[in-house]
Amino acid sequence: xxxxxxxxxxxxxxxxxxxxxxxxxxxxxxxxxxxxxxxxxxxxxxxxxxxxxxxxxxxxxxxxxxxxxxxxxxxxxxxxxxxxxxxxxxxxxxxxxxxxxxxxxxxxxxxxxxxxxxxxxxxxxxxxxxxxxxxxxxxxxxxxxxxxxxxxxxxxxxxxxxxxxxxxxxxxxxxxxxxxxxxxxxxxxxxxxxxxxxxxxxxxxxxxxxxxxxxxxxxxxxxxxxxxxxxxxxxxxxxxxxxxxxxxxxxxxxxxxxxxxxxxxxxxxxxxxxxxxxxxxxxxxxxxxxxxxxxxxxxxxxxxxxxxxxxxxxxxxxxxxxxxxxxxxxxxxxxxxxxxxxxxxxxxxxxxxxxxxxxxxxxxxxxxxxxx
Amino acid sequence: xxxxxxxxxxxxxxxxxxxxxxxxxxxxxxxxxxxxxxxxxxxxxxxxxxxxxxxxxxxxxxxxxxxxxxxxxxxxxxxxxxxxxxxxxxxxxxxxxxxxxxxxxxxxxxxxxxxxxxxxxxxxxxxxxxxxxxxxxxxxxxxxxxxxxxxxxxxxxxxxxxxxxxxxxxxxxxxxxxxxxxxxxxxxxxxxxxxxxxxxxxxxxxxxxxxxxxxxxxxxxxxxxxxxxxxxxxxxxxxxxxxxxxxxxxxxxxxxxxxxxxxxxxxxxxxxxxxxxxxxxxxxxxxxxxxxxxxxxxxxxxxxxxxxxxxxxxxxxxxxxxxxxxxxxxxxxxxxxxxxxxxxxxxxxxxxxxxxxxxxxxxxxxxxxxxx
Numbered sequence: 001x002x003x004x005x006x007x008x009x010x011x012x013x014x015x016x017x018x019x020x021x022x023x024x025x026x027x028x029x030x031x032x033x034x035x036x037x038x039x040x041x042x043x044x045x046x047x048x049x050x051x052x053x054x055x056x057x058x059x060x061x062x063x064x065x066x067x068x069x070x071x072x073x074x075x076x077x078x079x080x081x082x083x084x085x086x087x088x089x090x091x092x093x094x095x096x097x098x099x100x101x102x103x104x105x106x107x108x109x110x111x112x113x114x115x116x117x118x119x120x121x122x123x124x125x126x127x128x129x130x131x132x133x134x135x136x137x138x139x140x141x142x143x144x145x146x147x148x149x150x151x152x153x154x155x156x157x158x159x160x161x162x163x164x165x166x167x168x169x170x171x172x173x174x175x176x177x178x179x180x181x182x183x184x185x186x187x188x189x190x191x192x193x194x195x196x197x198x199x200x201x202x203x204x205x206x207x208x209x210x211x212x213x214x215x216x217x218x219x220x221x222x223x224x225x226x227x228x229x230x231x232x233x234x235x236x237x238x239x240x241x242x243x244x245x246x247x248x249x250x251x252x253x254x255x256x257x258x259x260x261x262x263x264x265x266x267x268x269x270x271x272x273x274x275x276x277x278x279x280x281x282x283x284x285x286x287x288x289x290x291x292x293x294x295x296x297x298x299x300x301x302x303x304x305x306x307x308x309x310x311x312x313x314x315x316x317x318x319x320x321x322x323x324x325x326x327x328x329x330x331x332x333x334x335x336x337x338x339x340x341x342x343x344x345x346x347x348x349x350x351x352x353x354x355x356x357x358x359x360x361x362x363x364x365x366x367x368x369x370x371x372x
Numbered sequence: 373x374x375x376x377x378x379x380x381x382x383x384x385x386x387x388x389x390x391x392x393x394x395x396x397x398x399x400x401x402x403x404x405x406x407x408x409x410x411x412x413x414x415x416x417x418x419x420x421x422x423x424x425x426x427x428x429x430x431x432x433x434x435x436x437x438x439x440x441x442x443x444x445x446x447x448x449x450x451x452x453x454x455x456x457x458x459x460x461x462x463x464x465x466x467x468x469x470x471x472x473x474x475x476x477x478x479x480x481x482x483x484x485x486x487x488x489x490x491x492x493x494x495x496x497x498x499x500x501x502x503x504x505x506x507x508x509x510x511x512x513x514x515x516x517x518x519x520x521x522x523x524x525x526x527x528x529x530x531x532x533x534x535x536x537x538x539x540x541x542x543x544x545x546x547x548x549x550x551x552x553x554x555x556x557x558x559x560x561x562x563x564x565x566x567x568x569x570x571x572x573x574x575x576x577x578x579x580x581x582x583x584x585x586x587x588x589x590x591x592x593x594x595x596x597x598x599x600x601x602x603x604x605x606x607x608x609x610x611x612x613x614x615x616x617x618x619x620x621x622x623x624x625x626x627x628x629x630x631x632x633x634x635x636x637x638x639x640x641x642x643x644x645x646x647x648x649x650x651x652x653x654x655x656x657x658x659x660x661x662x663x664x665x666x667x668x669x670x671x672x673x674x675x676x677x678x679x680x681x682x683x684x685x686x687x688x689x690x691x692x693x694x695x696x697x698x699x700x701x702x703x704x705x706x707x708x709x710x711x712x713x714x715x716x717x718x719x720x721x722x723x724x725x726x727x728x729x730x731x732x733x734x735x736x737x738x739x740x741x742x743x744x
Contacts, residue, residue: 135706138629228711235506236505317700331704333703
């Protein structure tokens with residue numbers, strides 16, 4: 001994204017269509033995608049209760065879930081960013097129900113990806129091929145650590161799957177599906193919004209960018225700008241003043257514990273990720289998807305996945321009665337995942353300034369952040 | 373170093389002095405430094421047999437050892453690079469004795485530095501200050517791992533110290549001191565060399581650069597050029613074809629073990645470090661020390677120290693009967709040190725091309741390497 005003003009970047013739709021046409025067009029399309037994906041995701045999961053999807057049949061269910069999540073995120077994002085166009089209670093309720101479904105459905109695929117990520121990392125680290133041995137080549141603890149991680153992640157997936165099975169037949173899901181059926185037919189816009197010119201949307205999208213810029217400005221980007229700063233594993237960043245109380249590391253008798261310290265360190269990055277998604281979907285609504293924003297989303301996805309994987313490894317290392325060799329390998333894998341977190345932050349630090357330069361200066365939006 | 377030809381970079385000495393004057397001037401000065409530092413290093417160590425130097429008095433001994441090692445490295449380097457100017461057997465024997473002393477004396481300070489490095493890393497990683505907690509903040513295994521590393525490194529230092537005490541009173545050291553006394557008075561140059569013009573030295577220094585360029589060209593610099601390539605911990609680099617048999621990872625029934633795989637990965641970097649030192653001292657002899665070469669030496673020193681520290685941690689993790697928590701912390705510290713190794717390689721990859729651009733093209737020297 002270069003420094004093209006937002007009003008010039010909203011694509012053909014915004015130029016010729018009314019606000020109502022643009023929002024209705026986007027939301028009915030996404031609600032339709034939701035309804036098409038739902039039976040695929042639900043039917044498959046429901047047909048074999050208790051069984052983990054595996055093999056060919058599950059691929060269809062996984063693809064269905066993927067499509068469903070895609071639509072859920074987009075509808076939720078549009079309802080948030082363009083909230084002013086909708087009846088307040090309806091939009092708040094719908095977003096709340098979409099969030100519930102997102103949290104419910106996202107878990108199992110996330111655990112599957114985490115399992116693949118961690119086992120691949122472990123296999124690389126313990127690879128014994130002389131042409132590309134890993135730093136744990138042939139280590140006695142590697143097979144045990146692998147088995148431990150696989151067992152714990154499979155267990156977590158089984159649990160997540162059972163929860164999904166229960167909820168997919170619930171009245172709550174049926175109610176949400178009804179809501180989406182209505183949305184696919186007729187988007188409940190506020191009186192007067194339908195006939196407004198499409199030009200009312202870009203300022204709202206610009207606000208989404210403003211929120212993103214404000215949050216990104218608080219990130220310790222100067223720290224992330226140096227590769228191998230050595231600070232990544234050793235000293236977690238602090239975001240002085242800007243940090244919300246909820247993100248403060250928990251202290252226990254004045255002592256900080258590692259889990260909460262790491263969580264507090266990651267929290268502002270996870271918040272920025274949500275804001276990147278909102279900005280991304282806002283531009284989609286305006287008919288002007290942005291490749292650099294997609295890239296940023298991808299980078300922060302990598303950040304989140306590595307951070308979550310690191311937590312899983314730290315938890316596995318607290319399993320009682322593991323051998324020291326297993327624990328040692330888990331320590332290396334944990335550090336490796338935190339290194340991936342650092343790598344994603346470094347990548348973000350290089351991608352963000354380009355994008356920030358082209359940020360629209362919405363009224364009240366803070367100035368574009370600069371790299372220190 | 374920019375692209376100034378070597379002949380223009382050899383400073384005032386080379387321009388006005390004969391080969392004999394230049395070599396004699398350098399070597400008598402270094403031999404004098406050797407003889408001044410020797411009693412300080414030996415006297416202190418000898419006065420308190422069995423005791424580890426600690427506190428004020430040891431600082432003088434440590435400084436003496438530092439000065440002694442400095443002179444030893446420079447004399448050895450000059451004798452190697454300008455070997456053509458000296459009687460072959462005398463120079464080979466002298467270098468061999470200097471290497472013996474270097475290996476003997478370098479160990480204790482290296483262990484002291486390694487101890488400081490690892491304990492500082494561990495303290496950073498387990499720091500519980502809410503403003504900069506480490507990724508192992510408050511981890512139960514941290515104090516145990518710290519005590520284990522400290523104990524093992526102190527033991528190693530005590531052993532190294534005893535060996536030094538034994539050898540410092542040996543006839544071998546007295547013979548080397550006699551050799552240095554002779555060198556401080558009169559440098560045994562080959563007939564004819566003394567009266568040659570100083571211009572015969574730069575081509576020999578250029579050969580030292582050629583050897584450095586040839587070895588640096590074999591390094592996997594393209595891999596090191598990407599920060600956080602993720603390959604650092606996971607897949608150790610291979611230097612196909614260029615690798616010497618001694619650097620091949622040992623295999624055991626076709627399996628590669630981690631220690632030898634890592635050692636084989638580090639070996640070419642350690643070789644380049646030696647060649648950087650030789651090139652550095654060769655330029656000093658020619659009266660043209662080079663700041664970029666000093667920086668490169670410093671970077672590869674960091675590489676070596678981190679690689680050695682990682683080996684120490686891996687060894688400590690194999691101590692019988694340690695707790696899983698201790699082993700886990702050691703795994704994180706090991707990965708942290710290998711990360712430092714990667715950081716040094718990345719730094720080298722950025723420093724080297726600048727320097728290589730200005731490399732003199734000695735006859736028979738390979739072309740300057742390029743970054744892939």
